[in-house]
Amino acid sequence: MLGEFTRQLCTNRLTKELSIEEIIKEAANLIEVSSEDKPYFEQILRMFLQDKNESVKVFHPHVFQYLPFCSGAEMKGEQEIGKFLAEVLIKDSTHLKSIFEKHISKDLVAKLILNQLNGLERIEGKQKYISKLPYITELFQEDFLFLVQYEDYFKNHYEMFVSYYYFLYITQLTLKLSQKGKAQFNHNNEVFFTLDWEATSKSRKSYSYGYHMIKESARSLLIDINCLEHLNFLMGTDDSQTYPELKETFENLANDEQTMFLEMLRDWIMEYRVHQVLSEVEGNLDLDLDYDSLVGNLFLSIEEAYEKPSMQGPQNRYPLSIEEIGKKYFLKTRGSLGYMLNVSQDLLLLLTALSLKNERKSLKQVFVELELRGLSFDRYSREEIVKLYDKLNLLDKKSDSGDAQYVKPIL
Incomplete structure (x- = not known):
C-alpha cells in the first residue's frame, strides 16, 4: 500500500516489478572489475539493495515507488487503499513529487543503482475520493513537508507516518458518521491513548474514550x-456529502424544492421497506414531512434490514479494516480489557518531532499539538511522557513547574 500511495502521489504506475538480481548484474557490468573481485562487488550491491528478508531495501526515497504489491486477491485492495490515501491525505502533490525523483546521490553505489531503475510510467488518473476531514489533510501535508527534510529519519518512519494518518482518518470519520448531524468536521473527536510501557485499568479514560468508543461507533x-x-x-449530489453537509444542502433549497425532496424521501422509505420485506409503517405516523425525522427513519429502516440473519455478515465484516491496520501499530491487547489504543515510544517521538518542528515549545503546547494529531492522554500518561522526555534529555527546565518546562526539537 505504501508503494502504491507513493506512486499515486507521483502520478506513476509500476509496469514491472524490480528484479534485484537483474539490477545487480546490470550495475556490475557497467564497472570494470576483475573476474576474481566481481563476486565481492556484486555482494556489495546486494547488501545495498536487498534487506534481510530478501526484499527491496529503500536506500533512497525514489525506491519507495518500486515496493511491489502482494500477490493474489490482496492486490486490488492494496491498489484501492493506496489511491484512497493519496487522494484524501494530499491536497497538492506538486511539492511532494520531487522528493521521490532520482536525485543525484553523493553515494556512488546509490547513484549506480538508481541509474538502472526503470519500470515506472506516468498516468493521468481521475480523482475518485474526496477528503471529508480537510483539517487532517492540511496537517498531513504540513508534517510531510517537514519530515522529508530529514532523509534518513524519513526513510525509517515513512511507513509508520502514513499508517498513523490512515488510522487517524478512518477512526475519526467513523466517530463523526456515528454522530449523524451533530458531528463537527473541523477538528478531532477526543480519543485517549495508552503508552506502550504503562499499566492501565477500566477507570482510565483510555478505556472508556479509546478503542472501545471507536469500536462501538x-x-x-x-x-x-x-x-x-x-x-x-436522492439529493442529486456528486461529492459524497456527510450528514451536516446534506442538511445544509437541503436548507439551501427553495421551499417548494424542500417539500418535493421530503415527499420523495418519504416515498422512498416506504418503497425500500417493501423491497426489504419489512413491516409497513402504520398510518405513516412516523413519516411526517420533517427532514431530521425522515433521515432518522431511513437509517432505522436500513438498520432493520441489516438485522436479518443473511445481512449480518457484511455489517460485522465492514469495520474490520480498522482493527487490521490498528493491530499493526496502534492497538495492544490488555488482558480482560481487550484491545486498547497504544502508543509506542517510536510513534510518540515521531509525533512529538512533528509537533515541535524546529521550535522549542512548552509542555502544554506540545500536548495541544499532539491532540491536533489525534493523540489525547490522561494525567497519568502525561506524567509518563514527561519522564520519557526528561530521560531523553528533551526537557529544558526553567523551574520544576510544568508551565515552565519546554521540550526541545528532536530532529
Whole structure:
C-alpha cells in the first residue's frame, strides 16, 4: 500500500516489478572489475539493495515507488487503499513529487543503482475520493513537508507516518458518521491513548474514550454509509456529502424544492421497506414531512434490514479494516480489557518531532499539538511522557513547574 500511495502521489504506475538480481548484474557490468573481485562487488550491491528478508531495501526515497504489491486477491485492495490515501491525505502533490525523483546521490553505489531503475510510467488518473476531514489533510501535508527534510529519519518512519494518518482518518470519520448531524468536521473527536510501557485499568479514560468508543461507533458504520449513499443519490449530489453537509444542502433549497425532496424521501422509505420485506409503517405516523425525522427513519429502516440473519455478515465484516491496520501499530491487547489504543515510544517521538518542528515549545503546547494529531492522554500518561522526555534529555527546565518546562526539537 505504501508503494502504491507513493506512486499515486507521483502520478506513476509500476509496469514491472524490480528484479534485484537483474539490477545487480546490470550495475556490475557497467564497472570494470576483475573476474576474481566481481563476486565481492556484486555482494556489495546486494547488501545495498536487498534487506534481510530478501526484499527491496529503500536506500533512497525514489525506491519507495518500486515496493511491489502482494500477490493474489490482496492486490486490488492494496491498489484501492493506496489511491484512497493519496487522494484524501494530499491536497497538492506538486511539492511532494520531487522528493521521490532520482536525485543525484553523493553515494556512488546509490547513484549506480538508481541509474538502472526503470519500470515506472506516468498516468493521468481521475480523482475518485474526496477528503471529508480537510483539517487532517492540511496537517498531513504540513508534517510531510517537514519530515522529508530529514532523509534518513524519513526513510525509517515513512511507513509508520502514513499508517498513523490512515488510522487517524478512518477512526475519526467513523466517530463523526456515528454522530449523524451533530458531528463537527473541523477538528478531532477526543480519543485517549495508552503508552506502550504503562499499566492501565477500566477507570482510565483510555478505556472508556479509546478503542472501545471507536469500536462501538463502527458497529453502525455500514448502515451510516448506506444511509448517506441513499441521501446523496436522492439529493442529486456528486461529492459524497456527510450528514451536516446534506442538511445544509437541503436548507439551501427553495421551499417548494424542500417539500418535493421530503415527499420523495418519504416515498422512498416506504418503497425500500417493501423491497426489504419489512413491516409497513402504520398510518405513516412516523413519516411526517420533517427532514431530521425522515433521515432518522431511513437509517432505522436500513438498520432493520441489516438485522436479518443473511445481512449480518457484511455489517460485522465492514469495520474490520480498522482493527487490521490498528493491530499493526496502534492497538495492544490488555488482558480482560481487550484491545486498547497504544502508543509506542517510536510513534510518540515521531509525533512529538512533528509537533515541535524546529521550535522549542512548552509542555502544554506540545500536548495541544499532539491532540491536533489525534493523540489525547490522561494525567497519568502525561506524567509518563514527561519522564520519557526528561530521560531523553528533551526537557529544558526553567523551574520544576510544568508551565515552565519546554521540550526541545528532536530532529
